[in-house]
Amino acid sequence: MSRKTLTPAQRRSEILRLLTARQGASIEELCEFLSASPATIRRDLDLLESEAPIQRTHGGAMMRTLRPADQDFAQRESLDIDEKRAIAEKVVSFIQPGSTVFMNDGSTIMAIAHAIVAADLEVFVATPAVNVATRLSAGSKVTSCLLGGIVRQSSLATAGNFTAAMAAQINADIAIISPDGVHAESGITFQSGDDAALAQRMSTQSADTVIVAVASKLQQRQRINAMPLSKKYSLVTGAGEDRLVGLREAGIRVIRIGTSG
Amino acid sequence: MSRKTLTPAQRRSEILRLLTARQGASIEELCEFLSASPATIRRDLDLLESEAPIQRTHGGAMMRTLRPADQDFAQRESLDIDEKRAIAEKVVSFIQPGSTVFMNDGSTIMAIAHAIVAADLEVFVATPAVNVATRLSAGSKVTSCLLGGIVRQSSLATAGNFTAAMAAQINADIAIISPDGVHAESGITFQSGDDAALAQRMSTQSADTVIVAVASKLQQRQRINAMPLSKKYSLVTGAGEDRLVGLREAGIRVIRIGTSG
DNA sequence: ATCATTTTGATCGTTTTTGATTGCTTTCAG
DNA sequence: CTGAAAGCAATCAAAAACGATCAAAATGAT
Secondary structure, eight states: OOOOOOOOOHHHHHHHHHHHHHHHEHHHHHHHTTTOOOOOOOOHHHHHHHSSSEETTEEEEEESSSHHHHHHHHHHHHHHHHHHHHHHHHHHHTOOOEEEEEESSSHHHHOOOHHHHTOOOOOEESSSSSHHHHHHHHSOOOEEEEEEEEEEETTTTTHHHHHHHTTTOOEEEEOOOOOOOOETEEEEEEESSSHHHHHHHHTTTEEEEEOOOGGGGGGGOOEEEEOOTTEEEEEEOOOOOOTTTTTTTTOOOOOOOOOOO | OOOOOOHHHHHHHHHHHHHHHHEEEEHHHHHHHHTTOOOHHHHHHHHHHSSSSSEETEEEEEEOOOTTHHHHHEEEEEEEEHHHHHHHHOOOOOOOOTTEEEEOOHHHHHHHHHHHHTTTOOEEEEEEEEHHHHHHHHSSSSSHHHHHEETTTTEEESSHHHHHHTTTTTTEEEEEOOSSSOOOOOOOOESSSSHHHHHHHHHHHHEEEEEOGGEEEEETOSSSEEEEEOEEEEEEEEOOOOOOOOTTTTOEEEEEEEEEE
16 A cells, blocks of 8 residues: 555645544654655654644654543543553454444444444444444544534543433444453442443443453442353453453453553 | 556556445555556546546546435535524424424424424324434433334434334324425425325324425425325424415415525 | 647656654653 | 753755656557
8 A cells, every 4th residue: 555655745634534534643653654754754743733633743643632521531531541452453353344333432343433434334333322323423434423422521421310321222242342341350340320320221232242442441349240251242451460460260251462562 | 357458548447447346545555457557547547537536646547426324414514504593483382381293304303303302392292204313312301212123324324114113103282394395295204115104194193283494495396195184293494485386375383584684 | 831729748846745852741650 | 060961953965756858669540
């Protein structure tokens, strides 16, 4: 693909495409992908910043968030970004084209949304996360179904009875769930009862359930238990073995992925 | 394939075909493919630029594709901005604190969302518009309820059976509806059947119904009829009397607001 | 075949683009 | 708080692309 030498305009267009697909990228990544020098990429980004909705950052650039309200949200997104991306790529490989997918919300789920768009998968996705749903519906083959309900400003997702009731009407092939904590004794846990109930419902109405969690979520026990650790679930994480003690034994199938590029 | 010599016209046509197929190409590539010299290709591109949707760039040419999504959306938001603001302020004065409000989607509705936040109203708002729901939930007293459903990327709103079913569960004090067209004979009309059905539902499940429309929507008849013009509805618009002919007579209560400060 | 016209490819001076170099600033770990 | 490391802007020379010009080649009409 990136064999030939592109014209400057094509390169800039490609940068824009990459930034949109992944919400952001480092200069290093762009250099490698477009086989250009950092100086050139920097010049391109400077130029694009003035005529496209992107924002230069240290070491790269990201899509300009429409509203300043999303500021700290974007910050959270960049935490453990490499691990989340690695998890996302793995999870996407589990998704069959044409299937129906449940996803809850969170920055790891958002990373999966980006990966789905990048992979150009044709799927039906139901989610309570506003940002995930809009991301998926923007110029992709995904049919994105937003579960209705009360919008919580903290997470940009819906919650409550409406959300659960609507989820109850949908049957899926796979549920992808990012919990707040994974604990050897308590299993999959959440901070909010609504989130826990929704996760439970999504899981029972899907043929398969995949739990995704960055290392820092493991061995954490939050307020509400949603599901026990069971052989029916797969846990995809980038954590090292030291953070996994007791989890396998408690019954869950663990899929570790390497975070180093 | 590798014809000996093409006529100039054939060559230009071929260039256009290549550019369309690949979205853009470098002069070097075109030279090789069409076995012509750079000078010739350049002349061709110069000529084509004036009579085809292509754009010359350094080193080649690209298809001239107007950015589809974000540009025209942002553009629409700033269209008739003064009238929309004036309408919004008027409409907000109708909303009782503590009441339940239905709103559909559109840039006029978005203006109303801004006004509600500015007025610091404490209300419950149900809407299919993602941007409206998130705007309302961000740091305000509003409880914002997003109607679930399939996300349409064009309007950033949900639509379909899920949306209607969820709206059917909610009873409101006031429905604020921005239609695609208001016509003396056909009444309130929409481009999409889903939108029309939702508007209908919102209206019947509310004690009051307010139609908002900028001047350019008046006297327009779109594909689908939603509701007739009735005394039960109020139309808030900034249009002059010339655009209102026949509407009052058809039965709707018209509230004109001045657009000048 | 001859002449006028168009098209083409080459040349050359100018402009744009590019990647390396050089100090300066930001970031982050200790 | 300090120092190393990474990122950055500025500068510069080489390379690539450009536009203009012109003569050769192709085309078409007489």
